[in-house]
Amino acid sequence: MPLCQSCASFDLYSLWRRPSGSVCLRLSDLLNARSHCDFCSLLCDHFASQIASLTQNSQCRIWLSLRNTADSMGDGSRYEFSRLTATFTKEEFGGYPVQLCLVASQGSPAAKSGHFVGRYLGSDPKSPHHFAAIRTWLDGCLNHPACEIHLSGSRSIDPRNSPLPTRCVELIEGRTFQLSETGNKVGSYITLTHRWNEETPAASTTMSNLEERRIGRGWETLTKTFLDTIEVARRMRIQYVWIDSICIVQSGDDQKDWNLEASKMAVYYRNSLMTVAAVDASKEDGFLLARAKDAMFKRLVRLPYFDVASVPKGHIFVYIPEFDASKSHYDTYNRGLLTRGWVFQEWLLSRRILYFAKNQLVFECQSRRPKNENNEVLFAEESSGFSTYQSVLKMKYAIREESQKGVVPDRFSTWYTIVEKYSQQTLTFPEKDYVVAISGLAQEFRNTLASANERVSANVSLEYVSGLWLEDIHYGLLWHLKDRVAAEDAKAQVSTASSWSWCSLLLPIFWLPRRARTRNEMQVIGLKTTEGHMLSVDGNSPVRGVQYLRELAPQQDNSGESDTEDMGWSRLAPGSLLVRGRLTPVYIGTNLSTKDLRLVANVPGHSFHTVPADSSKAWRIVVSPQETGIIAGYGSFERPQIQKQLCRYETTVVLALHISSTDGVGLVTAVLARVLGLEIPVVYNVLFLEPQGRGKYSRLGVGSIFDTRLQGILKAAGEEVIELV
Structure with a gap:
């Protein structure tokens, strides 16, 4: 009309x-x-x-x-x-x-x-129009300079001619496919990111069906999601597909193949032509089902x-659209696919992602904002809580920008943001996967640090231990738990991780903002692996013995790159951190009252004011054994054993290890104070420990001491060698 x-x-x-x-x-x-x-x-x-x-x-x-x-x-x-x-x-x-x-x-x-x-x-994601749009988007992205390089900006590999994973599902003429050993071949392949469900183990490759699948048989148990992923590759004329549960042997070989391939997964995702994200896949229909006519x-x-x-x-x-395209897409991040630990890493490492959602198809690369199938650019609103997260993480060159600053705290800020988000994810096998599922991001971040250190100093340690970096360990150790009540749940404990690492708890963690004028007060002198191997640290120089650890656990990959090999030792999480520092007993008292909270928040030199007032019940008063009537500091505790003691007794004795000191004033004020002979307020950052045998201690919590008398006692304590387990 x-x-x-x-x-x-x-x-x-x-x-x-x-x-x-x-x-x-x-x-x-x-x-x-x-x-x-x-x-x-x-x-x-x-x-x-x-x-x-x-x-x-x-x-x-x-x-x-x-x-x-x-x-x-x-x-x-x-x-x-x-x-x-x-x-x-x-x-x-x-x-x-x-x-x-x-x-x-x-x-x-x-x-x-x-x-x-x-x-x-149209409404059918399998239509020729949709796949023509995918090819147009893909061709455009392959010409983006920022999409040619890795997350760290370390090197560029042509995804149309990249080293293939060890095994791939290979598409044969017609509609058949087989599981192929790729050797040293190069080519293009796509990867899948999805949430495992109860059907995934039955569809997985094991030693019992490996030979059958090599000759194109034994695919009866494949899920519809896997079949749809293979169909996407077929329509895109891509010969190879990599799916973790299909291309890695999951059982029957004492996890030998998984242990070898898990460290290569980061390389597989970042080198793939694109990653298919099965956002709203259903067991019965997969993700290529035509949508309702008026969707x-x-x-x-x-x-x-x-x-x-x-x-x-x-x-x-x-x-007039029936749904908000931008909101629908970003809900995927907050409540959908990105609630899984492995998927989180796969999302960050993939240079191009194709999302198949129930109401739209979305294209995303690492240098442009996402677009849906209608070619509409999607924007995150401030109210969604995702915009800041996206600007720091998904615009992946932010990690490379951090490396250009050349200042240690700035270089590590992105890593702590990544860990805080990762700690909110869930894993099917946390005891086995918690450290490994973020190791690919650690590989990329290490490349960033190596690039930065070429301009900063050759004598800076780049060692990564249990989710933390030795170069910044004094700040990294001061992580806090968001929900201390949940820590009482035994399911939240990771028995294979050291107590001083955030990897020891399957709960969201965070770091208080870093203060600029901070001095390290504890010296790291060595590491001890769970296998009993000792590694020494000489001042600020790199950890000696890294080459030995590489030989102990070689992680070669067929890409010809060195970063997977360099990070192979990171899976050998040290059982102990050997340090030299000062210990003193302190009393832990009642919860901080509202009045106490205001008092602590006004003490110069720390960031307690950033903690919400309604979380005061999670924080305890620290008092000196000599002055029990004065608040000397505060602490938060995450271990179940100390939580029970604090509930049972009015005061509990723990040990405080001095990690670092922070001036409570700015540089100009500090200079004037020294000229006038005035005392500069200082806050001591401490770990609270519990003895575990001769010279061994486990972490109970973290906090700060600002009372000068208790600081004097701690400063007068003799240094001793402490083994944090």
């Missing part, structure tokens, strides 16, 4: 050139019209309840404004239209804006103009298209 009189002069280009950037449709014209065009009907249907409450003489209007949604990384001078905003003027009748999507048909003048980026591809919209309306000279040339289409 042609446009009615009220819409007859509707011209998007003239609309964009207007100073106000908007036009209006008078409500009286709509109500008095003998017949409405499709566009007016679409608006009237949406605002039906408001219009019904008004008289024909109302002067209310529906304002239309055009939104330029060009990708922020692209050419900002171009007009790339994808949204039209309709706003009803009467606030009492719902003056909220309604987003209308603008799309053009493939091959139409509007599409060829390059100004209308939106496309409607995206109920009505598609045609509008005339005018070129830049206002000459009519065909049409474009408009519809």
Whole structure:
């Protein structure tokens, strides 16, 4: 139906050139019209309840404004239209804006103009239109300079001709496939990221079905998700597919193959042509099922298209979406796929990801914002809680930017952000996977540190031990638990990890903000692995014996790269951290009251003010054995044994190990204080320990001491060698 009189002069280009950037449709014209065009009907249907409450003489209007949604990384001078905003003027009748999507048909003048980026591809994700869009997106991404390099920016590998994983599902002519040993071949392959479920073990490769699958048999138990992933590769004409549970032997060989391949998974994901993310896959239908007819919209309306000279040339289409495309996609991160530890790492390491969700297909690479199948750029809102997370992590070059600063605290800030997010994930086999499932990110981060250290100092340790970096261990040890009550659950304890590492608890952790003027007060002198191997540390030089550990657990991969080999020893988590420092007994008293909390928050030199007031019950008073009536500091405790003692007794004696000291004033104030002979307030950062035998101690919690008398006692204590287990 042609446009009615009220819409007859509707011209998007003239609309964009207007100073106000908007036009209006008078409500009286709509109500008095003998017949409405499709566009007016679409608006009237949406605002039906408001219009019904008004008289024909109302002067209310529906304002239309055009939104330029060009990708922020692209050419900002171009007009790339994808949204039209309709706003009803009467606030009492719902003056909220309604987003209308603008799309053009493939091959139409509007599409060829390059100004209308939106496309409607239909409701079947298996359609030729969808896979043509995937190829276009993939070809574009392969020309992005920032997408050619790894997360750390260390090197570039052509994903169309990269080293293949040890095993891949190889597609044969027709519709057959087999599990192939790739040797030293190169080529292109896709990877899958998904959530394991109860069907995954039955579909996995084991020693009992390995030989069958090598000859193309034994695939009866494959899940629909796996079959759909193979179908994606077939339609994209990609010969190889890598799926963890299929390409790694899961049982029957005493975990030998898994132990070897797990350390290579990071390389597999970052070198793949793209990763398929099965966001909303179902057991019965997989992720390639056609959507319901009205999943995206109920009505598609045609509008005339005018070129830049206002000459009519065909049409474009408009519809009101049934869901918010950006919100729907970012819900995937917060509540969906990215609640799993392995998936979190796979997401960060993959340079290109293709999301198959229940209502849209989304393309994402490491240098552009995500786009959906309609070619619409997706933006995270501040209220979603994801925008900061994305800016730090998903825009992956942020890690490389951190490495350029050359300052130790700045270089490590991204790592702690990654760990805080990772600690919120879940794992099916935490005892086995907790350290390994983040080791790929540690490999990339180590490359970043190595690159930075070429400009900083050759004598800086790059050793990674149990989720922490030896170069920054004095800050890394001071992690806090977000929920101390949950720590009482035995399921939250990881018996294979050392108590001083955050890997020892399957619970969310965080670090208080780092203070600039901090001095290290404890010296790391060695490491002891669970296998009994001793490693010594000489001052600030790298850990001696690393070459020996490489020989002990060689992790060669067929990519010809060295970083997997370099990080192979990281899986040999040390059982003990040998340090030289000062210990003193302290009393742990009652919970901090509201008054105590205000007192502590006003003490210069620490970041306690960043802790929410309603979490005061998680924090305990620290007092000196000599001055039990004065608050000397505070602490938080995560171990079940100390939690029970604190509930049973009014005071409990623990040992405090002095880790570092922080000045409570700025540099200028400190200089003036020294000139005037004034005392500078200092806070001691400490670990609370419990004896575990001669010279051995386990961690109970973390805290700060700000009372000068107790600090004096701690400072007067003689240094001793302490083994943290």
